[in-house]
Amino acid sequence: MKSIGFVPNRLAKAVFVVLGVIVLNFLLIHLAPGDPASVMAGEAGAGDEQFLAQLRQQFGLDQPLYTQVWLYLKGVVQLDLGFSYRNNVPVAELILDRLPATLLLTGSAFVFSLLLGVALGVMAAARRGRIADSAIMTGALLFYATPLFWVSLMAILVFSIQLNWVPPFGMESVGAGLTGFARIVDIAHHLVLPVVTLGLFFTAVYTRITRASMLEVSSLEFVKTAKAKGVPPGQITRRHVLRNALLPVFTFAGIQAGQLLGGAVLTETVFAWPGIGRLMFDALLQRDYPVLLGVFLVTAVMVVLVNLATDMLYRFVDPRIEVNA
Amino acid sequence: MKLTKRNLLAGLTVATAGMLMAHAPLSAFAQDKPVAGGTLNMLMQPEPPTLMLGLNQQGPTQFAASKIYQSLLTYSKDLKPIPSLAKSWSISPDGLTYTFVLHKGVKWHDGKPFSAADVVFSADKFLREVHPRMRALMTQRVESVVADGEDKVVFKLKQPFSPFIYAFEVSTMPIVPKHIYEGTDYRNNPANNTPIGTGPFMLKEWKRGSHIHLVKNPAYFKPGLPYLDEIYLRVVPDAASRAVAYERGIVDVLRGGDVENFEVRRLQKLTDTSVTMAGWEMFSPVMFLQMNLRRQPFDNKVVRQAVMHAMDRNFILKNIFFNVGKPATGPIASTTLYYDKNVPSYEFDMAKAKKMLADAGVKPGNYTIKLMPLPYGAVWDRLSEYTKQQLEQLGFKVTIDAADAGGYSKKVSDWDFDITMNFLYQYADPAIGVSRTYISSNIIKGTPFANNHGYSNAQVDRLFDAAPVALNPDVRQKMYSELQRLIVDDVAVGNLLELQFATLYRNKVHNLVTTGIGLNETLDTVWIAK
Numbered sequence: 001m002k003s004i005g006f007v008p009n010r011l012a013k014a015v016f017v018v019l020g021v022i023v024l025n026f027l028l029i030h031l032a033p034g035d036p037a038s039v040m041a042g043e044a045g046a047g048d049e050q051f052l053a054q055l056r057q058q059f060g061l062d063q064p065l066y067t068q069v070w071l072y073l074k075g076v077v078q079l080d081l082g083f084s085y086r087n088n089v090p091v092a093e094l095i096l097d098r099l100p101a102t103l104l105l106t107g108s109a110f111v112f113s114l115l116l117g118v119a120l121g122v123m124a125a126a127r128r129g130r131i132a133d134s135a136i137m138t139g140a141l142l143f144y145a146t147p148l149f150w151v152s153l154m155a156i157l158v159f160s161i162q163l164n165w166v167p168p169f170g171m172e173s174v175g176a177g178l179t180g181f182a183r184i185v186d187i188a189h190h191l192v193l194p195v196v197t198l199g200l201f202f203t204a205v206y207t208r209i210t211r212a213s214m215l216e217v218s219s220l221e222f223v224k225t226a227k228a229k230g231v232p233p234g235q236i237t238r239r240h241v242l243r244n245a246l247l248p249v250f251t252f253a254g255i256q257a258g259q260l261l262g263g264a265v266l267t268e269t270v271f272a273w274p275g276i277g278r279l280m281f282d283a284l285l286q287r288d289y290p291v292l293l294g295v296f297l298v299t300a301v302m303v304v305l306v307n308l309a310t311d312m313l314y315r316f317v318d319p320r321i322e323v324n325a
Numbered sequence: 326m327k328l329t330k331r332n333l334l335a336g337l338t339v340a341t342a343g344m345l346m347a348h349a350p351l352s353a354f355a356q357d358k359p360v361a362g363g364t365l366n367m368l369m370q371p372e373p374p375t376l377m378l379g380l381n382q383q384g385p386t387q388f389a390a391s392k393i394y395q396s397l398l399t400y401s402k403d404l405k406p407i408p409s410l411a412k413s414w415s416i417s418p419d420g421l422t423y424t425f426v427l428h429k430g431v432k433w434h435d436g437k438p439f440s441a442a443d444v445v446f447s448a449d450k451f452l453r454e455v456h457p458r459m460r461a462l463m464t465q466r467v468e469s470v471v472a473d474g475e476d477k478v479v480f481k482l483k484q485p486f487s488p489f490i491y492a493f494e495v496s497t498m499p500i501v502p503k504h505i506y507e508g509t510d511y512r513n514n515p516a517n518n519t520p521i522g523t524g525p526f527m528l529k530e531w532k533r534g535s536h537i538h539l540v541k542n543p544a545y546f547k548p549g550l551p552y553l554d555e556i557y558l559r560v561v562p563d564a565a566s567r568a569v570a571y572e573r574g575i576v577d578v579l580r581g582g583d584v585e586n587f588e589v590r591r592l593q594k595l596t597d598t599s600v601t602m603a604g605w606e607m608f609s610p611v612m613f614l615q616m617n618l619r620r621q622p623f624d625n626k627v628v629r630q631a632v633m634h635a636m637d638r639n640f641i642l643k644n645i646f647f648n649v650g651k652p653a654t655g656p657i658a659s660t661t662l663y664y665d666k667n668v669p670s671y672e673f674d675m676a677k678a679k680k681m682l683a684d685a686g687v688k689p690g691n692y693t694i695k696l697m698p699l700p701y702g703a704v705w706d707r708l709s710e711y712t713k714q715q716l717e718q719l720g721f722k723v724t725i726d727a728a729d730a731g732g733y734s735k736k737v738s739d740w741d742f743d744i745t746m747n748f749l750y751q752y753a754d755p756a757i758g759v760s761r762t763y764i765s766s767n768i769i770k771g772t773p774f775a776n777n778h779g780y781s782n783a784q785v786d787r788l789f790d791a792a793p794v795a796l797n798p799d800v801r802q803k804m805y806s807e808l809q810r811l812i813v814d815d816v817a818v819g820n821l822l823e824l825q826f827a828t829l830y831r832n833k834v835h836n837l838v839t840t841g842i843g844l845n846e847t848l849d850t851v852w853i854a855k
Contacts, residue, residue, distance in 0.1 A: 034731030038738055038773060040381070049771055051457045058512060086374035087533075088517050098534055153565055161569060168569045174536045175364065175557055272561040274534025282371065287731040 007308065014304040021300040022076060022293065026069050029289055035061055036085045036287045059085050072293065081297065082290035084283075091294040095276060099298065101171055102275030104187075105194055105267065106260040113199035114253060117206020121249075122242060124207065125214035136207060144204035148263060152197045152270040159193060166192045169272035194271040198263050202256050209252055213245035220244075246317055254310035258303040361552045363853035365834065366576040367844075368567050368583050369537070369558045376528060376537070377517040378499040379447070380455055387496040388580070389558055391845045392539050393434075393522035396500060397425050397444065397478075398493035400841045402606050404662060404753045406490055407840065409847075410439070410500060410523065411478075420485030420796050421468075427476040431546040433502050434521045441472035446503035448480075455511050462492055485794050487801065488754035494607060494842060497752070525551035525849035534560060545849065552852035564702075568592060577834050577853075580844050581605065581826020585703065586647035589827045600829050602649075604843020609658035612650075612748040613762075614712065614819035618779040620743055622692050622721075627685040629816035633671035634678035635715045638821055645707045649827055653820040655809040656759055660823070661751045663792075663805035668813040678719055689720030697726045697745040700733045708746060716744075738773045748824055749774060753841075755805055756793035763808075763817050764789050780817040 037055035056062045060071065075082055081091040124136040143151070160168035167190050172178070178186050217223065218241050226236050264277035276295050283291035314321045369385050378390035397411040406414070411425040431439040449470050452459035463470075466489060468481040482489060492498055500523065505516045520528055523546070526539035537558040541551055559576060561567045568584045570576045571592060581604075584592065593600040614632070616623035623629055638652040651659070655668045682689055694716060698709035713723045728736055736742050751758035761767050761774070765781040785808060792804040813820070828844065830837050833854040840846055 032732065033728065034733075034735035038734045038771075039731045049769060051460070052771060088375050088377075088380075088512070094533070101534070156566065156569060161572065168573060168575075169561060169563075169566045170559070171535060174559060175366075175538070175555075269562045270566060272535075272559070272563070272566060274532065274560070278534055278562060285730050286374070 007312070010308055010311075014308070017304060018297065018300050019073070022073065022297055023069060025293055025296045026072060026289075027065075029292055030065060032287070034287055036289065037061060039287050040086070055085075072290075076297065081294040084288055084291050086286050086288045087291070091290045094279060094291060095294050095298055098274060098276045098279045101273060102261070102264055102268070102277060104191070105198065105273055105275055106257075106264050108191055108195045109199035109202070109263075110253070110256065110260060112195050113202035113206060113256070114249075116199070117203040118210050118242075118246070118249060120203070120207040121210020122214060122237065124211045125218070126237065128215065133211075137211070140204040140207040142204075143200040144208070146200075148197065148201060148266055149270060151200060152193075152267065155193050155197050156270075166190070168193070169270070171274055194267050194273055197271075198260070198267045201263070202260075205252060205256075206249060209248050210245060213248050214241055217241045217245045243317065247314065250310055250313055250317065254307050257306035258299075261299050261302075359552055359835065359850070359852040360855055361549070361852070362554050363552075363855075365553050365556045365578070365848070365851060365853065367556065367558050367578045367580065368561055368570060368576050369580075370560065370562060370567065370583065372533065372560045375517055376520045376531070377501075378496065378520075379451055379501045380512060380517065382456070382458070382496045387845045389537055390499070390520065390522075391495045391524070391842075392526040392556060392847055393520050393524045393528060394495060394499040394501070395522065395524050395847060396493045396495040396498045397427075398490075399846065400491070400494060400607050400753065402603055402841045404491075404606060404660075404841055406493070409493075409495075410444075411493070416490065420487065421482050423480040423482070423489060424473075425478045425480075427478065428546055429476055431523050432544045433504075433523055434527045434542060434544075435502075435505075436544070437502065437504055439500075439502075439523050440475045441478045442475075443503045444478045444500055445470050445472050446507060447500045448498060451501050451506055451511060452498065458497060459492075462489075462497075485796055486756070487796070487798075488756040488793050491753040491757055494752070495845065525847050526553075526556055529555075536560060547849060551847070551849040553848065556848070564588070571829065577831045578837065578844075579827075579829040581828055586649045586827075589649060589829065590647060592829055593827070597832050598829055599832055600827050601838050602825050602827055604828060604838035604841070605826055606660045606841035607753055608750040608842070609660040609753075610748040610750050610824045611653050611656065611658050611820055612746065612822045612824050613653075613656075614744060614746050614821060615737075615742075615778050616744045616816075616819065617740060617742055618817075619740065622687055622689070622694075623744065625685065625687065626815060627681055628687055629819065630671065631678040631681040631687075631719065632716065633816055633819050634674050634681065635719050636671075636712070636819065636821060637673040637715075639673070641708065641711065642822060645704060645711060646822065646824075650822045650825045653823050655813045656763065656817070656820055657755055657805065657809055658751055658823045661759070662754050663802050665802075665806040665809050667806070668809050671816075675715075675718060682719065690722070693722040693724065695726040695743045696723055697728060697733065697736060697742050699746045699748075700728060700730050705746065712744075712746070734773045737777045738771050738775075740770060740777055740779065746821075747774070754793070755808075756789070760789045763812055778818060780815070782811060782815060782817070785811050785815075785817075 036059060037052045040055060060068060072082065081095070084091050084094055087094060120136050124133045127133045156168045159165050171190050172183065172186050176186065223236060223240055226240050261277060264275060265281050267273065268275045268277040269281065276298070280292065280295040283295065369389055371385055373381065373383060373386035373389050375381050375386065376390045376393060378386060378394045395410050397409055398406045399409045401407055410427055410431065412428045414423065414425045416423055427441060433439055448459070448463065453463045466482055466486045468483045470478065470480045473479055502521050505521055506514060525542050525545045527542050528537070529540045530538040539556040541554050545551060559570070561570055564585055567579065568588045571579050579592065592598060616629055616632070618624055642648060642650055642652060654666050654670070657664045696709055696713055699705040709725055713725060716723045737745060749758060749762060762776055763780055763785055764776060765786050767776040768779055768781065769775055788804045788808045792801050795801045795804065828838055835852050835854065836850045838844065839850065
């Protein structure tokens with residue numbers, strides 16, 4: 001119980017963090033020039049003062065800003081994220097419709113990069129100074145430095161157009177009418193390119209962190225003791241070195257969870273993935289304030305929860321660590 | 326395919342000719358009789374916010390929703406009205422009364438009968454409230470609109486207005502169901518998400534962020550149509566991925582703007598591809614430099630004329646738009662009514678431009694100009710960079726002041742810019758799509774896409790007032806010719822290019838572009854060869 005005793009207190013603090021995020025976002029969004037009414041009037045190719053005033057009144061944009069913030073906060077407390085002016089549907093419905101696609105993409109990229117990055121880092125550390133180490137670290141440096149959009153386009157060019165191994169974009173075969181297991185396989189097929197391209201940067205980071213951390217822990221006294229005791233090298237790596245070397249990896253994993261959504265905006269655009277990254281981007285261009293705020297709120301909650309989970313994971317990996325509430 | 330003498334001959338012909346003309350459309354050799362069935366895969370970008378065409382007339386909404394909703398008329402490539410929901414129409418000799426006879430047996434997608442009452446409701450109530458262009462038209466021009474029985478509608482105008490016949494295009498006057506919208510809050514009506522129209526296709530599924538699925542309307546009023554069983558409109562936000570979608574055969578059509586112009590040149594060389602520039606005659610957008618006439622140095626007509634001499638339109642066409650388009654001579658596109666090419670010209674001549682500034686005593690080095698690109702993608706960024714370069718060659722200091730769509734719209738509406746660029750649809754008649762950029766009554770702060778640059782010329786105002794109400798077409802032509810000369814001489818805006826858009830499609834797709842509104846048509850006669 002001691003290991004998770006900090007959770008309720010942390011959750012209570014998280015509520016204030018999220019509320020702060022909402023208010024800050026609300027104010028920041030309104031600093032940008034233009035509002036939904038002017039964008040919509042522009043799209044109509046016309047729109048006089050009367051039309052703009054009509055829209056602003058309908059959307060509540062004619063109210064003072066503090067009134068708008070207050071009304072929004074009241075709605076959020078009642079789990080009402082508002083109504084999208086442009087899409088003509090409740091914001092919660094829009095987000096819930098798109099969130100699973102993003103969670104699938106970012107979750108898969110997270111697992112892919114974490115597992116592959118740690119494995120490569122361990123391999124590089126175990127073969128320090130050899131060709132394998134150099135090859136892995138060169139590859140890691142390359143993918144760390146290469147822009148995501150370029151990797152995405154090259155991946156489409158090679159694996160979709162030239163080799164025809166995987167679909168170039170989309171989440172599933174539109175119009176194929178697939179169901180059950182066949183649909184799962186189809187989605188997995190579509191998932192390959194976006195996951196790999198989204199995950200490559202983080203794979204490179206995990207590889208570098210894991211290798212450095214493994215080498216540092218390997219030089220500590222308790223590892224020498226284990227070797228002196230005659231513990232097999234594989235066991236030393238798994239039980240003693242890796243477990244201790246993973247702490248900085250978990251720290252970065254917590255950060256990655258927050259950063260993945262940023263990468264998802266680009267990945268979802270290039271690969272036509274119907275997630276909330278694109279929803280957010282479109283909403284930004286269209287000044288669809290309720291949708292933007294809704295997406296920010298959901299991502300803020302996700303980041304807070306992931307950070308909490310990371311802290312709990314610390315306790316699991318290394319029981320000596322005390323987490324303060 | 327069934328082996329017939331005709332098919333065999335066609336095959337041999339294709340095989341022989343193929344070596345010499347690998348890129349020629351095969352449609353001439355393939356079957357020429359429409360066949361029913363099949364799926365048409367297309368793209369849409371950006372994804373429309375709604376399919377309720379009365380509420381939103383953004384380009385993608387027009388494209389997607391025009392398969393669901395219809396208007397009374399549509400327009401041929403040479404801008405002649407042709408029937409849609411109206412089977413015939415007449416205009417009284419005094420130009421004041423427009424009478425439309427509607428098709429019988431038309432039903433809404435929910436099975437309810439369509440009638441003249443729906444047209445009256447759409448024009449007089451629904452669109453008057455939510456559609457700014459229609460509201461202006463109804464308020465300024467229309468005395469009354471009444472149903473005469475079930476299948477006749479009569480519009481009475483306050484005074485003759487010849488462009489009125491062009492108000493019946495689907496994005497201008499989409500007919501909406503009275504039985505669903507009457508007495509409701511139009512914008513929040515739940516039916517907006519399940520659009521009910523009279524068109525040949527019905528909405529089956531909209532998976533936001535992925536695709537829109539339209540299926541054949543079995544009760545469509547034209548017997549035997551539509552030929553297609555279904556249409557998929559796929560959302561692919563990235564232009565490079567859209568090109569891949571066509572190359573991989575995922576979609577059958579690339580609409581104008583789906584891919585960059587340099588991709589058009591490459592993709593049209595694919596063996597089973599046809600390309601057409603037709604289908605934009607109704608819209609005929611002219612792209613222009615918009616200089617804020619309230620601010621120095623653009624308040625000086627000589628400066629604006631010098632800027633025009635400094636812009637090489639042929640260079641822009643060739644290197645930025647990759648030869649898709651043509652240089653504009655003035656405010657009216659060559660495909661719009663009353664075009665006149667006999668206007669002052671501004672040939673590219675940098676030395677002359679510099680001399681004009683010097684003669685007028687303008688010292689360009691004293692001015693720092695903020696140039697705001699049109700936020701619609703890479704081609705406009707390139708045009709901005711070119712414009713910056715040319716203005717700097719004239720001696721001005723130029724900074725690029727970029728904004729996204731919302732910011733751009735706000736800044737232009739509030740007249741908060743030095744120089745920017747834009748293009749507007751012309752909608753066949755200058756009174757509809759051209760005058761709004763030049764008449765001084767349209768200088769309204771806070772209103773986007775109006776006379777935001779602040780051009781005011783009493784003679785231009787008078788001519789724009791008089792031309793559309795003149796009953797004699799020759800008189801109208803004379804007035805519009807005079808208008809074009811005045812506007813070009815004043816450089817009210819710097820008209821640069823008539824934008825054109827290439828539609829690429831597989832040879833198996835037939836009847837794709839048949840009218841002046843192109844892919845914004847219902848597509849009820851499109852068929853796919855087996």
